[in-house]
Structures are given as C-alpha cells and as structure tokens.
Amino acid sequence: MKRFNLPLLAMPLVLAACSDPSPEPDASATPSMAPIVSESEALAPPVAPGASASASSLAETSFPMAMRGRWGMNAADCDPARADNKGLMTVGPNSVKFYESIGEIGVVADRSESVLRAVFDYEGEGMEWKRDARYELSDGGKTLILTEYGDDAPQGPRRYSQCK
Template identity: 50%
Template sequence: MRTFALTGFASLGLTLAACDGATGDAAPPAAATPETSAPAATSTPMPSGEAQPITAIPAAMQGRWGMTTADCDPDEAANKGLMTVDATTLRFYESVAEIGDATLAGDTMLRGTFAYEGEGMQWTRDLTLSLSGADTLTLEELGDDAVEGPRLYTRCA
C-alpha cells in the first residue's frame, strides 16, 4: 500500500487509501468493525494527569490549518493539505470526520474516535490532535492501517 502523506494530501481518506497506480484514483479504507476499532497504542503519549471526556473540539484547535503555505491560499483550487476544524468536525479536501468518543488531556491534546465520510465511503479512525503553541497542530492516526507518523499543520492567517 502506498500512502499520499508524503505528497502533501491531508485528506485522511486519501492518505489512508491505496493507490492503483494506473489512474491515481484512491478509495478510503473499509470501515472498522467493532472488534477492530479499539484504540491502539500511540507514539505520542497523552500528557500526565487525568483525561477529561469531551464532546467538542477545543476552540484553540479550531480554524483553518495547512500543511503548506499554498494550502491556506483561498484562491488555490487544489489546496489538498487544508484541514478545517470546527467544534465537531475535521474537514479535508475530500472527506469529513465527525467527533465521537474523545478525551482531552490538559489543554493541548485530544484523543478520540472520529467517524469519516468521503468519496462515497464511511470509516472510523482513532487519532490524536496535539496543539503546540497557538500555530502548530499535529494530527496522528492510531491503528494498524493508519498512516504512519504525525502530520504537522500550521494555522492559516
């Protein structure tokens, strides 16, 4: 399986998808079953202290985030690295993720299960969102079929 993470696509559906090589078309992974959707270990540990259950993404993590400067350009039609975060969703180039069960550790790290929909497919993904300062947000997917490593986003001006 090849991932698109190295080419700058922020869409979880695209970054998780297998590429058929001939057309470049991608399809999101199959939906996780209840038996396989248990949270996996993360390479980014949760901060010490008690995690608090939440139903909304903290305001400090909300906004428009880009993997590159071009992703933040509203005139750029192919800003595939743009992630828009509001109180309950993460929006990517070709997919949307809605918050499910989630916890917040301190004010800077959210860990939760998100329900995705994109390109006619639905799936779930466990992930962490980590805020570093006011302008850097890191997204890291968890699980066997997750994209490896963290993806860094910078707040769009």
C-alpha cells in the same frame, strides 16, 4: 361428619404453626436511601456544582477553541484562491474537514485545552470509516500535530500550520 371436617380445617393451621418463621431480611433486601439512577446517568462524568450537564457534555465532545479554524501543511494550502489545497484541514466545533472527507467526533478518550484524542466517524468519496486520532497543539498554538492510529492509518504524525 362434623368430626371429619374439623380436623381437615385445622390441618393448614397446624402445618403453618410448625413451619419455620419467615427469615430475617438481609442487608440487600433492606431498602436503600440512595437515589435510583439510570445506567446512562451512572456512567456519565461528574458535573461541577453550578455547571450545566449539557454544557459540560458539549465541551467534552468538541475541539478546544484554540484548535478551531483553518490549518495547512504548507503555505499554498492556506490560499483560498487555490483549488489544489489538498493539505488544508478545517477544524470546527465537532468535526474536522479535509480535501475529500469529513470526520465527526465520536468517542472521546482524552481532552484538554491542547489535546484531543478520540475515535472519529469519517465519510468521504462514498465510503465510511472510523479512525482513532490525536490532535495536539504545539509551538504556542501555531502548529497542530495530527497522529492517527490503527493498521490502515497514515504513518507518523502530520504537522499543520495555522492559516492566517
């Protein structure tokens, strides 16, 4: 019986010796010294050294300071005593308010000190919608031009003068 058990016990060792040695790890299996980052970190825009990431993100998703305030399509729109100022537009840090609607900045496509283009999330009169819009300062900051894009957008740019 001992002769019968010995070959059975030796069989796995013989098979292991005959098999191919373990393959060399390729470059993709070699550990990297690069830091591991999440997908959201990888997609975030770079932040200048010494700058706060939250301050950078906030600036990128807000209206430039020169655009903020009250803007009218005509002089009557700027009169706070009038209730029929349907051409008044009030620009805040992250939103724009019209006579019967308000739009919050969504995804920003372009931003500088004189231009903001973004998709806005609008709400008004019991409805919600999205609209691609571009705001551009002209005339030395006295005029704000609003151009909206899309099939249901108003045609052509609209000009607003800064209320005093």
